[in-house]
Amino acid sequence: ILNVEQSPQSLHVQEGDSTNFTCSFPSSNFYALHWYRWETAKSPEALFVMTLNGDEKKKGRISATLNTKEGYSYLYIKGSQPEDSATYLCAFIDRGSTLGRLYFGRGTQLTVWP
Amino acid sequence: DGGITQSPKYLFRKEGQNVTLSCEQNLNHDAMYWYRQDPGQGLRLIYYSQIVNDFQKGDIAEGYSVSREKKESFPLTVTSAQKNPTAFYLCASMEGQGPLYGYTFGSGTRLTVV
Numbered sequence: 001i002l003n004v005e006q007s008p009q010s011l012h013v014q015e016g017d018s019t020n021f022t023c024s025f026p027s028s029n030f031y032a033l034h035w036y037r038w039e040t041a042k043s044p045e046a047l048f049v050m051t052l053n054g055d056e057k058k059k060g061r062i063s064a065t066l067n068t069k070e071g072y073s074y075l076y077i078k079g080s081q082p083e084d085s086a087t088y089l090c091a092f093i094d095r096g097s098t099l100g101r102l103y104f105g106r107g108t109q110l111t112v113w114p
Numbered sequence: 115d116g117g118i119t120q121s122p123k124y125l126f127r128k129e130g131q132n133v134t135l136s137c138e139q140n141l142n143h144d145a146m147y148w149y150r151q152d153p154g155q156g157l158r159l160i161y162y163s164q165i166v167n168d169f170q171k172g173d174i175a176e177g178y179s180v181s182r183e184k185k186e187s188f189p190l191t192v193t194s195a196q197k198n199p200t201a202f203y204l205c206a207s208m209e210g211q212g213p214l215y216g217y218t219f220g221s222g223t224r225l226t227v228v
Contacts (some may be wrong), residue, residue, distance in 0.1 A: 106154065
């Protein structure tokens with residue numbers, strides 16, 4: 001079982017603060033990295049699928065970067081809003097694994113206070 | 115609207131009983147997955163299927179069984195052999211044959227053994 005680490009485990013910020021969290025994964029045999037947002041009582045929703053070293057993706061105030069050589073990805077939220085409160089999951093796909101099989105981190109739980 | 119429907123939302127099982135969790139999708143996705151979430155842990159893969167009438171064990175398949183008789187349906191049976199079945203269960207599907215697309219998730223079933 002491949003190890004995917006996310007930090008911090010939880011984060012509390014004030015509305016308007018910018019924040020970032022980290023996902024670490026094995027740097028060998030990289031194929032793809034996914035980021036998901038999981039709001040309470042809802043289904044996890046795909047944010048980004050990243051495949052190339054140096055990839056940067058952006059969706060509104062949320063962006064992500066990828067470094068496959070050192071095995072990490074950062075998720076940034078600019079000007080956090082209460083509606084950004086959710087658990088953010090990253091998931092790694094190993095090139096040697098059966099296609100589509102994801103290894104998930106434990107998530108970072110973000111709470112944004114108004 | 116296309117999506118994944120999991121039912122029931124809450125399920126209570128007595129010791130020694132088998133129970134089946136339903137997962138139906140109308141997205142025409144080939145691949146489907148079952149994950150389990152326990153407090154403080156990442157999502158762990160139970161079973162997955164990439165085509166009808168074929169499925170593979172994930173990391174924690176013991177005590178579970180699945181079937182994939184139709185493309186739309188991937189039910190999970192939690193058998194009495196599963197030692198600690200109380201958990202949150204998520205079903206997911208993925209478009210295409212490669213992991214370059216995000217998963218679509220259902221809203222989950224919370225199973226409690228009483």
